[in-house]
Amino acid sequence: MSELKSSPLESAHQSLGARLVPFAGWNMPVQYSSILDEHRAVRTDAGVFDISHMGQFLVDGSGAAAWLNRMFTNNVTKLDPGQGQYSLMLNENGGVIDDLIVYRTGPESFFIVVNASKIDEDLAWMEKHIPGDVQLRNESDRWAGMAVQGPHAATVFAKALHGETLPLRNGIMTTPAGAIVCRTGYTGEDGFEFFCPADDGVTWWNTFVNAGAAPCGLGARDTLRLEMCYPLNGNDLSPERTPIEAGLGFFCDLGKDEFIGREVLAKQKAEGPDLRLAAIRYTDKGAPPRAHYPVLDADGNETGELCSGALSPSLMTGIAMAYLPAALAKPGTKLQIDVRGRRFPAEVVKKPFYKRS
């Protein structure tokens, strides 16, 4: 096994008493005090996550927009400079290589944030397809990243970056000091993602904490995103599953010119996919559902396995996602989750699990 990478914020985590665990090849904080408390801080106030492990690519050149439109499912030509969108990069079979956010920073330039575990794979795939009029640069090691999330994230921003204005939803801007601010996140709350040169990371982390953001680890990040049914690549997305099966058709522009994987998506969309990623909620108390637990139909026949699962700290009940035969993936369908041989009743529900009140 190769050596774990350290976040540029690791010293800050250690002085806060964080528990660090290996994640996607990085030694990252899973929690500081309590996942439940950190989760609730983001739902009710503001929290800050280290996202330095995530990858950043810069793409520019006269052919950049046309090329990214062939590589990604969403339509980058709909972006004005300063705007971003969620998108997916697929293989020839329509399977997901990675899900990402692409921001247009200029007429011919783009900033792309990808999953830590997929940086090398993404780069290899992109370099295999890159034309001569586009430059691609991996800047993942250059940047420290932080996500400030929660209903009070804008207050934290105002305290930490005096006089600056937050970009609009999904927008991006560069501060005079050269930091990048994106109005995006992975929690379902308002907030922003902030990228600065790695050496400035600890200073900015402390600035956000002192401005009122509670330090939050990957444990809370996972429960927050699952409550929103945001997929995690490697759990809920894979090279064997398409965005149509994952319920992400909204982010696939089948009307634009050719892109990799398009034909499979168009066929699935027309015919309806055999499998769908369903949101599953316990109907009673039970052991927390977790990835790979078997899913059974109402008659007790095994129909699949969970790809993500957790106790929802907001709902205090088990929530999970699984690819199920389309006929079973309809809200209201009764299921059972097998936990170490015990079966807990559950049902398919509408996404997301959690809605802001």
Place this chain on the structure above:
Amino acid sequence: MNIPADLRYQTSHEWVRLEGDVITVGITDHAQEELTDVVFVELPAVGRTVDPGDPTAVVESVKAASDIYAPVGGEVIEANPEVEADPSLVNTDPYGKGWIFKLKVKNAADVEGLMDAAAYQAHIS
């Protein structure tokens, strides 16, 4: 770190209180602090016979499920319904209301073979 002197301990972080031929089993203060936020406890069925080292109960935090092992052989005579209803008792009162199950032991002398408080203290430091 609270490690009561009158209890016995296992390396897998269970505490054991012996009264007559019955032991009460729970997880240590150190273990609950490591797990944080206990959200579910799976109790053994009363009447079940267990051997030393058998996974007998499960304590789950948000992140992970941890087996609780029988320290010695015996029969489950009681399981704590209060931790099933309120798993956070394992965090707030690990040696008291957070107990998990009781065994009628086959051989009370087996308990002597478990670690004392000093040995457990050394084990976790």
